[in-house]
Amino acid sequence: MPMASLSRWTMSYFAAALAFLLAAEALIIAGVGYPGAGLLEPATLIVVHVVAIGWLSLAMAGALLQFVPVLVARPLAFPGLALPALLALLSGLLLLCTGFASLAGWIDWPVALMPLAAVTLLAGFLLLGLMLVATLLSARPVTLFARFVLVGLACLLATVLSGATFAAILSGSGGWLGEIALLPDGLPFHALLGFGGWLGLIAFGVSYRLLVMFMMAPEPPAGQVRLVLIFGSLGLGLALAGLLAPLTGLEIGAGFSVAPLAALALAGAFYGRDILALYRARRRKALEINMLASIPAFAALGIGLPLLPVATAAGAPDAWLASLTFLLAFGWLGGLTLAQLMKIVSFMTWLETYAPRLGRGPAPRVGDLVAMPRAGLWFTLYYAGVALGTVALAAGVATAFQYAMLPALFGTAGIAGELMRVRRLSEIKAEQRPPFHECPRLLLARAEERRQPHVDNRTAASPRA
Amino acid sequence: MSTTEPLQVRELDVRPVLRAGEEPFQAIMDAVSTLEPGQSLRLIAPFRPVPLFSVMANRGFAASDRALGNGDWEVTFSPVAIAQDASEGLAIGSSPSAISWGPPIEELDLRDLDPPEPMVRILEALEDLQAGDVLFALLAREPVFLFPELAKREHEWAGNFDEAGATYRLLVRHGGGSAH
Numbered sequence: 001m002p003m004a005s006l007s008r009w010t011m012s013y014f015a016a017a018l019a020f021l022l023a024a025e026a027l028i029i030a031g032v033g034y035p036g037a038g039l040l041e042p043a044t045l046i047v048v049h050v051v052a053i054g055w056l057s058l059a060m061a062g063a064l065l066q067f068v069p070v071l072v073a074r075p076l077a078f079p080g081l082a083l084p085a086l087l088a089l090l091s092g093l094l095l096l097c098t099g100f101a102s103l104a105g106w107i108d109w110p111v112a113l114m115p116l117a118a119v120t121l122l123a124g125f126l127l128l129g130l131m132l133v134a135t136l137l138s139a140r141p142v143t144l145f146a147r148f149v150l151v152g153l154a155c156l157l158a159t160v161l162s163g164a165t166f167a168a169i170l171s172g173s174g175g176w177l178g179e180i181a182l183l184p185d186g187l188p189f190h191a192l193l194g195f196g197g198w199l200g201l202i203a204f205g206v207s208y209r210l211l212v213m214f215m216m217a218p219e220p221p222a223g224q225v226r227l228v229l230i231f232g233s234l235g236l237g238l239a240l241a242g243l244l245a246p247l248t249g250l251e252i253g254a255g256f257s258v259a260p261l262a263a264l265a266l267a268g269a270f271y272g273r274d275i276l277a278l279y280r281a282r283r284r285k286a287l288e289i290n291m292l293a294s295i296p297a298f299a300a301l302g303i304g305l306p307l308l309p310v311a312t313a314a315g316a317p318d319a320w321l322a323s324l325t326f327l328l329a330f331g332w333l334g335g336l337t338l339a340q341l342m343k344i345v346s347f348m349t350w351l352e353t354y355a356p357r358l359g360r361g362p363a364p365r366v367g368d369l370v371a372m373p374r375a376g377l378w379f380t381l382y383y384a385g386v387a388l389g390t391v392a393l394a395a396g397v398a399t400a401f402q403y404a405m406l407p408a409l410f411g412t413a414g415i416a417g418e419l420m421r422v423r424r425l426s427e428i429k430a431e432q433r434p435p436f437h438e439c440p441r442l443l444l445a446r447a448e449e450r451r452q453p454h455v456d457n458r459t460a461a462s463p464r465a
Numbered sequence: 466m467s468t469t470e471p472l473q474v475r476e477l478d479v480r481p482v483l484r485a486g487e488e489p490f491q492a493i494m495d496a497v498s499t500l501e502p503g504q505s506l507r508l509i510a511p512f513r514p515v516p517l518f519s520v521m522a523n524r525g526f527a528a529s530d531r532a533l534g535n536g537d538w539e540v541t542f543s544p545v546a547i548a549q550d551a552s553e554g555l556a557i558g559s560s561p562s563a564i565s566w567g568p569p570i571e572e573l574d575l576r577d578l579d580p581p582e583p584m585v586r587i588l589e590a591l592e593d594l595q596a597g598d599v600l601f602a603l604l605a606r607e608p609v610f611l612f613p614e615l616a617k618r619e620h621e622w623a624g625n626f627d628e629a630g631a632t633y634r635l636l637v638r639h640g641g642g643s644a645h
Contacts, residue, residue: 005613073556073609213606216579219631284579351581355614358585359592366581 005075006066006352006445009082011423013062014341015443016090018416020054021334025409028389028402035398039318040184042104046097048191051329053093053121056199059337061085061128063206063344064149068135071145071209077134081127088124092117096167103170114171118164125160129153144225148205151233155197158240162190182246188257189243195325196264197236199333204228204271207336211275214343215282215291220274228271235263261309268305272298289370293339293379300331300386323394330386330408338382338415346370346422352440353425364432369422378418382411472504479510480537493517497524497542502562502621502638505543513538525565555625558612563623566638569601570594576605576632584611587637591620596641604633 024047027033033047069076076082095117102109132153136146162182169183212219238260245252275298279291304327311320346369354363385408392400423442425433433439440446477496479489489510496506506526508514517540518528526542533539544562555563571590575583583604588611590600607624615622619640626633 070609073607213580216577216605283577347581351610355581355584355610356617358588358614359590363585 005069006348007062007069007076007082008079008445009086010062010066010348011345011445012083012443013058013065013086014345014419016086017055017059017062017337018341018412018419020050020058020093021412022409022416024050024055025405025412028405029409031398031402034322035319035393035396035401039322040187042100046100046104049093049096049100051334052194052199053089053096056329056333056337058086058089059341060199060202061089063337063340064132064202065128066344066348067206067210068132068149071206072136072139072143074135074138076131077138078131081131085124085127085131088120088127090124092119092121092124095120099167099171111171112173114167115164115173118160118167122160122164125156129156144222144229145205145209148208148229148232149202151229151236152198152202152205155193155201155236155240158243159190159194159198162186162193162243166190185246186243189239189260191325192239192257192260192264193236193243195329195333196232196239196260200264201229201232201236201267203333203336204232204267207340208274208278210340210343211278211291214284214288215278216284217278217282220277224270224274228267228274231263231267231270235260235267238263255313258309258313261312265305265309268301272302288343288367289372289375289379290339290343292376293342294336296379296383297332297335297339300327300335304328304332319396320394323390326393327386327390331383331390335379335383335386338412339379341419342370342375342415342422345419348445349422349425349440352445353434353438357434362432364428369425369427371418371421371427375415375418378411378414380411381407381414385409385411472501474505474507474541475500476507476509479508483511497521497526500544502560503544505541508540508542509533509537510540511537514540525562555623556607559623559625560621560638562621563636563638566599566636567597569599569636571598571600573600573602576603578605580606581610584608584614587611587635588614588618591618591637591639594639596639598639600637600639602635602637604635605631607633608635 027047027050033041033044037043065076065082095113098107098109099111099114099117101107102111102113132149136142136149139146142150166183166186208220208225211217239257242252242256242260245256304324308321308324308328311324347366350364350366350369357363385404385406388404389401389408392398392404420442421427423440425439438446475496477493479492482489482492493508500506508517513530513532521528521542525544527544528540528542530538530540544565571594573586573590575586578586583602587600587602587608594600607626612622615637621638621640622635624633624635
């Protein structure tokens, strides 16, 4: 049945994700990780994984749990796994950070925590993948959108498995790998599959559908969208080949990572053309905050993605690669996620609160839940910090990078505060708020229990019910 | 959903009416009008009621009959399953009785509204309708968040995309659930 209901735990995923973003920004301000430490040192890896798993992956997971059922018009499969998956991902990430901290010598815990962290993270992502894949495949035919998500989830699996292997090596229990040198040669491909495949390609696929919906734009031609999927998959396939090459004994040159990056940049170019066309052809002329705040994110993608393969091919210094990667992670993926969270959280909160009341009394519009223009100010702060941080990293000025993250931290905290105010209906006039006990809760949607309070007043249940 | 549960077949024996010398047609039509959506009617008559077959076909019922032996006949009129003919391809969850709904008394073109405005308009329009009234709406996408709300309010619906896949056509039949 093409029914979609509210995903019960999505708000908890979002809250955890925002907490990790704030933590990552605070760590950078405190000087943890690159450029104070090397790119591959444990301190940097803590920050990278808090951003990649804690912030971006949890936000992506929460959004997919809500929108995959909507976009394929099927109920979410195994919804009971959403909470166990979240708990596994949270504990896995904390274990991983503890493991890195041991490697860095900050604490004296056994490094055997690393494989445990890997297994816990694998379990969390497998539960998540099971829910999403089963939901996607329950709708036939498998749509182009579903293919983006399926390819992205395959990349996630490759990322997690390679990460688990690295964890085994780092903890000294990787002897079974023999002479195969997966580290550090596999690291760029591990990062590419995670950022480019799981986070990037799915962001491509999902944004096509959401932008069409949010801006009332005509659906882009399927042939063009397919090009993005084909070149994206090609790039990710090359990244996987690069990751697996040491296992087959094949010698790939150090510059091999240029090939997957170039294919991904091509996919990004086709994607950018479509997104530009969507903005131009939109029928809803006034842009809402989520679409306005997405523009700097798309700009970050347009700058960062084409330059990354060029810089890699030219053998640019670490500082440039770090700067471009930061721009893509914080500017594009992070900015896009923050911007769309504004819309997703207000839409879900509106639906939870007002759907049962529609037609039976006054209801505000979805946009009324968001405090404007204050929310815009937070985004300005956030993007200003990201822009300054990108420049500071490229210039190799460590202190400037730390200070640059201050406005980003304030902006993020402001956005998180606005999202909490959306959940609390703070912008809504008292007479349009439901009674207190029916107000949305901060972290948990009233998904299943929405039924009870409103089937009241019927003298007798209908015989069909 | 409520309509997918098997419904008991309603039985009407018109032999006593005919024995009393009365005309059974009105009794049959009254029985038909009180059928639940999807419910079948089993008619028992002292002859094979051929003229009734076309009358019932127009109302969306298919007839299957069998002789009971002593000259009596039993005819079962079942609502035609939607998927069998013209309406093939209705979205899963669509009411199977939609083919027998009357013409819509209200039509809404909501294709230019962004979500959730179409849902707001449809639910508002339904509040002003009576039980059995049918509403027709054109939408730009499948209203997946509307369907649970329709089910909760005991309205029935049937819908699908047009051939081009660009417009979603939705019929909603007011289920009689009253407003607060």
